[in-house]
Each structure stands twice: as C-alpha cells, then as structure tokens.
Amino acid sequence: MKLSFPDGQIKEYENGITGLEVAKSISEGLARNALAIGLDGVIIELSRPITQDAEFKIFTWKDIEGKEAFWHSSSHLLAEALQELYPDVKFGFGPPIENGFYYDVELPEGTKLGEDDFAKIEAKMKELAKKKSQFVMHDWTYEDAKSYYQNRGNEFKQDLIEEFKDQKITYCTQGNFTDLCKGGHIPHTGLIKAIKILSVAGAYWRGNSDNKMLTRIYGITFPKQAELEEFMRIREEAEKRDHRKLGKELNLFFITPEVGQGLPVWLPKGTFIRRKLEKFITEELLARGYQEVITPHIGNLNLYKTSGHYPYYKDSQFAPISVEEEEYMLKPMNCPHHHKIYQNEPRSYKDLPLRFAEFGTVYRYEQSGELSGLSRVRGFTQDDAHIYCMPEQLKEELINCVELTQLVFKTFDMEVSTRLSFRGEEENKYAGTAESWEEAERIVKEVADEINLDYFIGIGEASFYGPKIDFIVKDAIGRKWQLGTVQVDYVMPERFDLEYIGSDNNKHRPVIIHRAPFGSMERFMSILIEHFAGNFPFWLAPDQISILPITDNQLEYAKKIQSILNDNGYRTKLDERAEKVNRKIAESEQAKIPFSLVIGAKEVEAENVSVREHTVGDIGKKSIEEILEIFKSLSR
RNA sequence: GCCACUUUAGCUCAGCUGGCUAGAGCAGCUGAUUUGUAAUCAGCAGGUCGUUGGUUCGAGUCCGACAAGUGGCUCCA
Structure with missing residues (x-):
C-alpha cells in the first residue's frame, strides 16, 4: 500500500498501518504533535487503520485541519458535559467553525441557559477532559442508529440519519457519550487543556425558520491556557475597534429610536469623512466617463412593479404611501429611476456605454433583529451607478467596474475576498430566461479569470435579475459583510423595454451593469472606522x-x-x-x-x-x- | 420576525440576599492655576434607575408585558 506525502514522496507501508505509526516513522516529535491525519483530503483519527493507497497528511495544531479536528472533538466534549449536567438534553448539529465550535441543543422543558451557567459547563468539560477519554469510531447500522435516537426521543438526529440511509453510518464514543459522527477527531480529550464557553444564541434546526429553534452554545478550546488568554486578549482589542463604540467616542454618528431604528444620524465629523469618500469616488467616476444624476427618494409603486422588485421584495420594503389614488414607495433601490433616465430619449449605439452615477439613498424594511450599527440599517446611501452598454461592450465595462472597486480597497489597504454570486436551485427566486442567466454567468466567470481575480463561487447568492461579483470584508469581530458589488443584468432591459439603434439601423437591447464600489456609504464607513481603529489617515481625518x-x-x-x-x-x-x-x-x-x-x-x-x-x-x-x-x- | 442576554446622569460604571434624601470618575458650568509630550485643584449642577402593570408595609433590586440595544438564527436588491 502506497502513501503519497505533501512533499511529493511516495512510500510503501504495510496494509492496516495507523496514522500514528506513520507519523512515528517520520519523527517522534511529529507523532507527539499530531492531532489527526488527512487521507485524500478527509480528516480522520490517528488511530484508524489505513487500508488503501492515498494522499497522506499529518495535521497538527498549526494546520487549519488540525484545529478543525481539535474543535470538532471539543464540541463532543461540550456535548458530553451537557449530557451530564442536563441528562434530558437533545443534540442537533455540533460542528467546528472558524474560531472554535458550537453545539445546537434542545434543553429540557423549562431549562434556561445563560451566561451564569458558562462556568459550570466549563468546569464539567475540564473535569471530563482530564479523563483522557479516547475518541473511538464505530460502524452503525441504519436500524441501530435509528433506534438509539428513537429511544432518546431525539427527532433531530433521526432526521439526519434518514439522510444517511444509503451511506455508511458511523458513530463516535468518548467516555459516556455517543454521537452520530463521520469522524475526524483528535486522539483523546486530555489534549483539550483550555476551555471557554463564549456565548449562547438561538438557531433554527437546519437553518429553517419554520423549524424549532434550538439553543446554540458557542465555545473555543486550545491545547494551552496561554493560547486561550491570547485569543481573549485579541478579542478584547477587536471590541475596542467596534465602529459603534468609536462612532460614539469620536462623535461620528448616532442611532436613536427617537429618530428611528436603523436610521443613523451623521454628526459633523462623521459627515466630513463620508463627504471625503464621496469626493474621492466621484473624481474616479468622472475620470471614467460617468455622468452624475439625481433622482427622488420616493417613486410611484408602478415603477417597482415594472422592475419586478415589488413582488420579489415586498416583505423587505416599507409599505407604500397612498396619495390621491396613487401609491408611492420609499425608494428601495435606484435602478428603476436610472432606467427611466435611459428611456428619456432615443439612444444610439454611438451613445453607449452610458454610465449614470448617483449617491442614492434607499430605504429597506430590514427585520428588527437584523439591524446592527452602520452595518445593517434601514436607510442608507449607495454609491450607485448603472451602465448601459451593448452586449459586445459588457466584458470591458465589467473589467472597468471590478478595477474601480479594487482601487477602493487598495486605497484603504483593506483585505477583501471576492465572490462570484451565481443563482441557486430555488424556483421563483430568479427572473429572466435560463439562456440569459447562463450567458451572464459565463461572462462573469470569463472576466474574473481574464483579470486573474482570486475568487470563490457562491451558489444562490445572485440577485434576482443576474449574477454578481461581490467584494466581502470582515469587521473587527470577524463578521463578513458585502461591500462592493458589480452585477450583470439582462432582465431589466426587457422589463423596461430599453433599446438602442444599432449601426444596422435596427433596434437592440442593451445590457445593464449595476455597480457600487463602496456598496453603501454606511456599511463602508463601519468597516473603514474599524479598519483604521478610528485612526484615520491624514487626508480623511476631520481634525488633522x-x-x-x-x-x-x-x-x-x-x-x-x-x-x-x-x-x-x-x-x-x-x-x-x-x-x-x-x-x-x-x-x-x-x-x-x-x-x-x-x-x-x-x-x-x-x-x-x-x-x-x-x-x-x-x-x-x-x-x-x-x-x-x-x-x-x-x-x- | 425568532432565541438568549442587557438597559442606573451626556459617557463609562458602583449599588450584596428588597429598607433612610440612588453613588463615583469623565464630560458640562464657575473660579483659581500659565504649566514642556497621555489627564492641575476646588466648587456647582446633572438621574421619576428603558416604559408599564403587579407582588410587598416598602421595589433600582422580585415577577409579567412592551420597547430599544447586544450576540446569534432566518433574511439581505
């Protein structure tokens, strides 16, 4: 049996050898630090026998996969502790995450779990960790697994087992705890030395709001106490950069229910910075052939019926205002207004591309629980623009837009990840024909490849009218927010019956690009404040x-x-x-x-x-x- | 919208198991001080303890409802 190593070496081993034995054959030190191994990209236990040729890797705490195994195992330890403390607790999912792990549980009727209980849970976890219980994998038959959870009245795991009906089902045992599990653990609980329960939150079973809400317990663990202390220190430092805190301290903005939830009020200093950003981007736009336009804050409801926004997003818009038999809406987006500007006169191929830009303030009825500082608000200003071009101009224009957005992040030296947002499976969520979607997605991907974008693909992240290239940045406490966006749209030109006269003297449909390099001024400001920790560069600082x-x-x-x-x-x-x-x-x-x-x-x-x-x-x-x-x- | 937690002066926070007129620092105002690289001193003023019901002889403190905020979840043009 042959194992190939990351450095390219291929070595012959006896069939059934364990990962630990392989590690020992390389070096004792490595074997001591090993947490798990990877076989053809799958994380498994060091103790499992290897029975076929594979790509072989050893994971330690330094590897993402090592941490994954560590935290995955820690979530089992959390579950074991919860089972001891609350014998009737029922378990849902318990995966590792970017920083730590969580477990979704249903607590026995009437049991509440709050911060006061954290110390108790941590103490129990530490007590159980000291037992150095081994994580042991076993095979399960569908029937045995089913009846195990039936006996415990756990509908969640039963639900999961149904999904694995035709696959190999395995479970993991450590100490007195057994869990349906595909594997990938560290050798034993004793390696988990530092333990912290971080927070509790509600989470719907399987992420569906029609399902029962479970209690999600977040925690983090480390092999050394000092690492936990360092983690907590960094977390505290990050909290000091929180834009809500700095916004108050530096007199940038405030949000008060007396004005309205999610409706930020800009103070002179915050306004100054915001205006500087607007000037910065406006200069870039004018240099790139954009023209500025201004449109009203409300619009006739029919406009949104034409665009299709109204039916698609009815629930996330403020209710229409009735005036003299007519209905108006607070503008939830600027697109339809700009489309009407395009329609204002006949357009020739010689006019294209036309680029209309506006700092357009829009209002959206976001769910109250979703509001957060400047990051998620109910009234915000997009640095919006719509580009109307011929299909053969699309690529070049897209590249321009992406480069402009990249310039923004480069100017502020921000770390950004790029997502190609494509449509998902859901019916009724997308407008337009399958052909135009395929065309649009193909072009987006071609553009991304052509300019060597370092991207990932997000299925189901598209807007209803087309695919997007989204730029995503993390805030001080690690949450991801979409800022810049570049979107391709074959749908609106149809709906608004937009056309231009081509060189052949026939009517043609333009393609629209929707784009906003900052995304929204509010959200961009939130990230900017945290990025600089309030220490704005000289040119942006309100007082220099x-x-x-x-x-x-x-x-x-x-x-x-x-x-x-x-x-x-x-x-x-x-x-x-x-x-x-x-x-x-x-x-x-x-x-x-x-x-x-x-x-x-x-x-x-x-x-x-x-x-x-x-x-x-x-x-x-x-x-x-x-x-x-x-x-x-x-x-x- | 859902789950959990939080809410005391403009800001940051004390206020233990319910018991006299609710405290502090900073900021503000008044006065003194003229000072060399991160906070001079003194005085004054500032709160119906988120709102609202209830329990109690008595509620900032206990219970309920509502509101807002925070962390998540669903959602996110």
Missing part, C-alpha cells in the same frame, strides 16, 4: 492638526502657525485653554488627531514647532516649511 501652546505667551505665535496651515487648506484645532500641555496632548491623542504641534517659548524663539505624530510620539522639532512638506506628502 491640533496646535498646543504651552502658555498664553505663545498664543500669538500659535495663531500665526494656525493661519498658515489653514491657508494651505489644512484642518486645525487650536487649544487655547489654560491647561497643562500634558492634558492638551492627552486629549488630542484621545481624539485621534493625526498631528499635534507643541509650541513653547523655545519654539517661538527658534520659529519652529515640536511635532507629535498620533500613535508614533514626539518626532522632534520641525520648521514651518518642513511640516508643510510632511502634510503635503500625506494629502491626496
């Missing part, structure tokens, strides 16, 4: 420079410096108070102002300033010319 005279004797000189800087277009703040300079510095730092200029008697004498850079510290004395040079280099 604070001027801190040490005593009143330097006031006059300080004012002179301020007017020079103001005349050069910089945003300054002069702190005239009779406070100690230490305090002035502290407050300037807390306000995260990029530069502080300390001015005392020496600086007045030498006609210079002492420069302190935020997050860096004192960078020494500089002449006026030097600071102007520095500030110029940081502007854009």
Whole structure:
C-alpha cells in the first residue's frame, strides 16, 4: 500500500498501518504533535487503520485541519458535559467553525441557559477532559442508529440519519457519550487543556425558520491556557475597534429610536469623512466617463412593479404611501429611476456605454433583529451607478467596474475576498430566461479569470435579475459583510423595454451593469472606522492638526502657525485653554488627531514647532516649511 | 420576525440576599492655576434607575408585558 506525502514522496507501508505509526516513522516529535491525519483530503483519527493507497497528511495544531479536528472533538466534549449536567438534553448539529465550535441543543422543558451557567459547563468539560477519554469510531447500522435516537426521543438526529440511509453510518464514543459522527477527531480529550464557553444564541434546526429553534452554545478550546488568554486578549482589542463604540467616542454618528431604528444620524465629523469618500469616488467616476444624476427618494409603486422588485421584495420594503389614488414607495433601490433616465430619449449605439452615477439613498424594511450599527440599517446611501452598454461592450465595462472597486480597497489597504454570486436551485427566486442567466454567468466567470481575480463561487447568492461579483470584508469581530458589488443584468432591459439603434439601423437591447464600489456609504464607513481603529489617515481625518501652546505667551505665535496651515487648506484645532500641555496632548491623542504641534517659548524663539505624530510620539522639532512638506506628502 | 442576554446622569460604571434624601470618575458650568509630550485643584449642577402593570408595609433590586440595544438564527436588491 502506497502513501503519497505533501512533499511529493511516495512510500510503501504495510496494509492496516495507523496514522500514528506513520507519523512515528517520520519523527517522534511529529507523532507527539499530531492531532489527526488527512487521507485524500478527509480528516480522520490517528488511530484508524489505513487500508488503501492515498494522499497522506499529518495535521497538527498549526494546520487549519488540525484545529478543525481539535474543535470538532471539543464540541463532543461540550456535548458530553451537557449530557451530564442536563441528562434530558437533545443534540442537533455540533460542528467546528472558524474560531472554535458550537453545539445546537434542545434543553429540557423549562431549562434556561445563560451566561451564569458558562462556568459550570466549563468546569464539567475540564473535569471530563482530564479523563483522557479516547475518541473511538464505530460502524452503525441504519436500524441501530435509528433506534438509539428513537429511544432518546431525539427527532433531530433521526432526521439526519434518514439522510444517511444509503451511506455508511458511523458513530463516535468518548467516555459516556455517543454521537452520530463521520469522524475526524483528535486522539483523546486530555489534549483539550483550555476551555471557554463564549456565548449562547438561538438557531433554527437546519437553518429553517419554520423549524424549532434550538439553543446554540458557542465555545473555543486550545491545547494551552496561554493560547486561550491570547485569543481573549485579541478579542478584547477587536471590541475596542467596534465602529459603534468609536462612532460614539469620536462623535461620528448616532442611532436613536427617537429618530428611528436603523436610521443613523451623521454628526459633523462623521459627515466630513463620508463627504471625503464621496469626493474621492466621484473624481474616479468622472475620470471614467460617468455622468452624475439625481433622482427622488420616493417613486410611484408602478415603477417597482415594472422592475419586478415589488413582488420579489415586498416583505423587505416599507409599505407604500397612498396619495390621491396613487401609491408611492420609499425608494428601495435606484435602478428603476436610472432606467427611466435611459428611456428619456432615443439612444444610439454611438451613445453607449452610458454610465449614470448617483449617491442614492434607499430605504429597506430590514427585520428588527437584523439591524446592527452602520452595518445593517434601514436607510442608507449607495454609491450607485448603472451602465448601459451593448452586449459586445459588457466584458470591458465589467473589467472597468471590478478595477474601480479594487482601487477602493487598495486605497484603504483593506483585505477583501471576492465572490462570484451565481443563482441557486430555488424556483421563483430568479427572473429572466435560463439562456440569459447562463450567458451572464459565463461572462462573469470569463472576466474574473481574464483579470486573474482570486475568487470563490457562491451558489444562490445572485440577485434576482443576474449574477454578481461581490467584494466581502470582515469587521473587527470577524463578521463578513458585502461591500462592493458589480452585477450583470439582462432582465431589466426587457422589463423596461430599453433599446438602442444599432449601426444596422435596427433596434437592440442593451445590457445593464449595476455597480457600487463602496456598496453603501454606511456599511463602508463601519468597516473603514474599524479598519483604521478610528485612526484615520491624514487626508480623511476631520481634525488633522491640533496646535498646543504651552502658555498664553505663545498664543500669538500659535495663531500665526494656525493661519498658515489653514491657508494651505489644512484642518486645525487650536487649544487655547489654560491647561497643562500634558492634558492638551492627552486629549488630542484621545481624539485621534493625526498631528499635534507643541509650541513653547523655545519654539517661538527658534520659529519652529515640536511635532507629535498620533500613535508614533514626539518626532522632534520641525520648521514651518518642513511640516508643510510632511502634510503635503500625506494629502491626496 | 425568532432565541438568549442587557438597559442606573451626556459617557463609562458602583449599588450584596428588597429598607433612610440612588453613588463615583469623565464630560458640562464657575473660579483659581500659565504649566514642556497621555489627564492641575476646588466648587456647582446633572438621574421619576428603558416604559408599564403587579407582588410587598416598602421595589433600582422580585415577577409579567412592551420597547430599544447586544450576540446569534432566518433574511439581505
């Protein structure tokens, strides 16, 4: 029997050898650190005999797969602990996740589980972990598995078993706990040294809101206590960057139910940054041949019936407003308005592509439980644009849009992942013909390949009228949000009967690209705030420079410096108070102002300033010319 | 919308098992202080403890309903 290793080596082994024995044959150290092995990409236990040729890998804590096995095993340990603490608990799913694991359970009638119970669960897990119970895999017949869970009244696992009816069914036992499981564990529970229950949440069985809601218990474990402490420290640090917290501290925006749930109010400083972003993108658009348009915030309901948005998204829009026999809707998207602009005059192939851009504010009735800071709101502004082009221009325009979006993320040095969002299986969820969908998806994929996009494909993530290229960024606490988007649309041109006269003097249908590089100003701001942890780059910072005279004797000189800087277009703040300079510095730092200029008697004498850079510290004395040079280099 | 948790001054938080006029720091205001790289001192003012029912001689504290927020789930043009 042959095993091929990641380095390309192929070695001959005796049939039935275990992963652990293979690891030992390589090195004792490796065998000690090994958590699981991979056979042809499947994670399995070190103890399982290998009986056929395969690609072989050893996974340690350093590997994603090693962590997966570790956390998968930890979820079994959590389940074992829960079973001891709540004997009648019923189990659903319990998978590893990006950071840790969870288990979905149904607690016995009347049992509530809250944060107060975490310590108890952790203690029980630790107690069970110390027993070093081995994770042992066994085969199960369908009947035995079925009756095992029937006896326990667990409808969830029975539901799962039905799905595996025609496959090999296995279970895993450790200590007194048995679980339906496909395998992939670490050798024994004793390796789990540091344990933390993180949170509880509700989760529908199989993710379907028609099903029963279970209690999802999130936890994380590590082989060493120090690693858990480091994880908790990083988590705390991340929470400090939360845009909701910084938005309050830095006076950027607020959200209050007195104005309306999910309706952010922008304060002067937040507005300043937002406007800067708008200017930045507007310059790029104008350079790329876009034209700006403005459309109203409400629109006739018929417009959305034509577009098809109304039936598809009826439940997530604010109810129509009735006025004089007519119904109007708060604009949930800008598309139909722009389509009417296209229709406003006959279009020739010579006019195309036409690119209409607008910072369009839209209102959507998001479920109350879904609202979150600036990330998910009920009123937001898209940096929207629609491009109307001939089919043969589509590719080039798509590439342009993707490159513009990439420029945004590059400008702010943000890490982004790219998803090609294609349609899924669901009926009634998509408009348009199968042929146009295939065409659109094919082109999207061709474009992505042509420009070497590093992408993944998301089935069922398309919009109802076409496939998308979505740009996804993580927030401070690891949640993923879609920002930029580029969408292909063959449907709306049909619905709105858009056309252009071609060079053949015949009527043709244009193709539409919907695109928003930021996605929404609100969501982009949330990510931007967290990305910079409130330490905005010089060109974006609402206050750029604070001027801190040490005593009143330097006031006059300080004012002179301020007017020079103001005349050069910089945003300054002069702190005239009779406070100690230490305090002035502290407050300037807390306000995260990029530069502080300390001015005392020496600086007045030498006609210079002492420069302190935020997050860096004192960078020494500089002449006026030097600071102007520095500030110029940081502007854009 | 669903599950769990949270809600005390503009902000951050104390307030144990229900018991006199609900505390602190920061911010604000007033005054003093003129100060060299992260917070000078003193005084004043600020709260019907999210709202609303109930239990009780007595509720910030216990119970219910509602609202908002947080973490998830469903959803996400």
